[in-house]
Amino acid sequence: MSLKPSPEETPGLRRRFVVSSLIVAGLFCVLALRLWYLQVLGVDHYRKLSERNRIRYVAIEAPRGAIFDRNGTLLVDNRPAFTVSALRQEIDGREQLFHNLARLLDIDEAQLEEHWRKGEGLPRYRPLPLLEDIGREAMEKVQENSVDLPGILVEVKPFRAYPFGETASHLFGYLGEVTEEELSQSEFSSYRSGEMVGKTALERLFEDRLRGIEGQKRIEVNVRGRELRQVTTRDPLPGQNLYLTIDAKLQLAAEEALGDRAGAVVALDVSSGEILAFASRPNFDPAWFARGISSDEWRELIENPSHPMTNKILRGQYPPGSTFKMVVALAALESGSATPATRVQCDGSINLGSYEYRCWKKGGHGSVDLNTAIKESCDVWFYRVGLETGIDRIASAAHRLGLGQPTGFPFGGERSGMIPSRAWKKQRFGTSWYDGETVISSIGQGFVLATPLQLAVMTAALANGGTVWRPQIVEKIVNLDGNTDWVLQPEKLGETAWNSSALNAVRKGMAAVVNEVGGTAWRSRMETIRYAGKTGTAQVVRRKDDNEEAPDDEEIPYQHRDHALFVSFAPVEKPQIAVAVVVEHGGHGSSAAAPVAKAIYEAYFAEKGNGSAPPRHDASGG
């Protein structure tokens, strides 16, 4: 057993005790200093880091603004859609979970896996969408079985809803997820990946106004990212509402009248350029895009020979055919190369050099004046008068009526049509103009092309005495609080200076087309309203010269059949509305296109009440 330290050892031990005590105290002081450094000097810094740890900002999608027609009928809205999402941090056995979920909803597990992979880039605390827009029944199934589905939750998000289905889809356009490419542009700097954005038409044009301002939820999360509580919430602000110039009843009438046929219908208010109907068929279903279109569906749309994704009103360029004859007539009257009384003998064709240009009527119309030439659409009268007037004067008149240039409609991709002239041909082909080209241009064939919208604008100008209005689609934009933020101002594209006698002569001919026996649209006349119009039949393929008789439509392959056109306005006396109709490969303007216009007028005047429309004068005529 060791003894008590010897006396000579004691001072040494005491010194060691003092030294070691000092070392101990010193090191504790170092710890204390470090604590002071962290907790007093660093407190702000570390509290910020601590907050960043636990506070997450979650965006709340704002409902997009709604779209109404001019009478306040709801056209596009939002509906609550149920989305099944996964809270990844709470999922342990994914395979088993997906198996359960797939069996419950009778779907394919691979589909869930695919969405899982797609969403893995999302922040952990954000729910990963697995199934978008499941029905209420499926939603209830998921909620009832939530005990067996840990980490699965049902979210409610606003989805675009279309009460009228496919109607006017070319007007609204569609939504799609913002692309990676877009996200890298400054225009989309405020967008988050996965957000829906307007891709075409109104949805795109008014993206900024329709989008609204997203809300924000500050949530406190734990280390696994589980939401514990909401700290603060800023509610989203819905987007602004659009009120269109469209009249839903006319729109429906137009689309119904076109039916399964491909084509376009535009109805304009002749005194302002407001678009009352805007139909391009076939449509696509915008709801497919709202919920995310599948590749099969997309292929189906793209491969459809009737091009449902093409807005034919703006992008369809058709030879106007006989609907161009008013332009030729006005140019002739203006230049004095013809008067309304000028008579031309139609024997069924004219010869120019070695070429023969035939009238549509094989036997000829006999001696015709301007009125008859329009009414019965005599080609020979216009061949002769057109030759007399010259292509450049015709082109000038056409330009003043809005043809040959875009109307400035704000959707992207509007085509400008084509009005040929000598200078144009020289520049384009380096060759001079031939008289034969004037001949066929005079009946709206050859180089001449127009969009349905241009034809409507032209017809409205004829109806209102010569004012070319810019076609407009939005009547007003209304804020959430009901205040109007923007309102339509009619805008003149041009004012033509034809004297009223020339215009009246042309309009008289157009009235005769519908309302007089022998007029090409006589069969589409109305009992209560007198309207004026002009049929057109645009050749897609030129017929062989030796072809004695045009074959029946049924015998021609669809894509070779003529386009049917009809431009018109109503009522004759005090015009209010102009309508242009193009039925692709529809055959004759009289039989295929005119009834579509008639259907619109019926809807239009039924709504207005017959009282405002003047009675027919010659209801029993001929």
Added chain:
Amino acid sequence: MFDRRLVTHFDWTYLLLILLIAGIGIANLFSATSSWTTAVPPVYLKQFYWLGLGLLIIAVICLFDYRHLEYFSFPLYGGNLLLLVLVLAVGRTSMGATRWISLAGLNVQPSEIMKIVIIVTLARYFSDKAHLRGFSLRELIVPGLLLGIPALLIMKQPDLGTALLVLCIGGTMALYAGVQRSAFFVLCLTGLAAAVGGWFLLHDYQRQRILTFLNPERDPLGAGYHIIQSKIAVGSGGFSGLGFMKGTQSQLSFLPERHTDFAFSVFAEEWGLTGCLLLLALYCLIVLWGLNIALRSNDRFGMYLALGVSAMLFWHIVVNLGMVIGLLPVVGVPLPLFSYGGTSMVTTMIGVGLLMNVSMRRFMF
């Protein structure tokens, strides 16, 4: 035969300090694990039971005169070495390290026992051999082996933290016993060389820890995560703390291992600098008190025993606190009386029992 002096000479103040710290520790565990609803019984209650066992251990140890230990020190040492070898041979592996061994149905951690046994062994050795001149290099060979062999065995498990602690405890005792200046410098240089050489012997995860300690941001979600989160917790405590059970770093589980090695971070976040300084003072006090017991002990064995236990407590405290406040790399060293864990509690209480044994028997012959 019960000696009344066992009660009168008992160091009640020291026991009070120990109980105070343990009490704060249990309250802190209550807060740290309040979100764990599944643990039955709750962690803080288990720690309470361990504390009870610890007190029993103190009582039992105090019944016997510590001087009897002198005779058992070398057999104890030998037995413990055997256990360490057995651990390497047949031990239970968990989380990449083999530290446990089953002994008569009990899971024991021989490396943890070694902390006490090395104290007893070196106390025995130094009390016999110490002299006024201090140890020369040659004279340090035997204690060096006594210390080095178990340290190597523990490092092999691998358990770097415990191995370093054993070395620290032994080193402190040797320095206290007296080391000649020349020997001291030679040892320092050797140590430095060993540190450089040891770098290449370290396990990959150990190297990671050191690298990450030097720059936690190099791996903020991996190895650096502990240090970063712990510093955030401590720092955001501020001067007065966020309040009991109100620390978000701990309550929302951003702080890892908050009931064991990082328990102090929870305390620092919720009680701020004020609370930390108080706790620091208490810890400092028990170390100084232990040194005082060593100084006043009746014999050299008791002195070295008290000194060794004080060193053990001191190094645990300093290494753990240094780690959680970002001064030292993350080595798995618990904070005595504060971190949850039966092993730590038992080891600490055996040490405390020995200290009190020495303290109360300085008047008795």
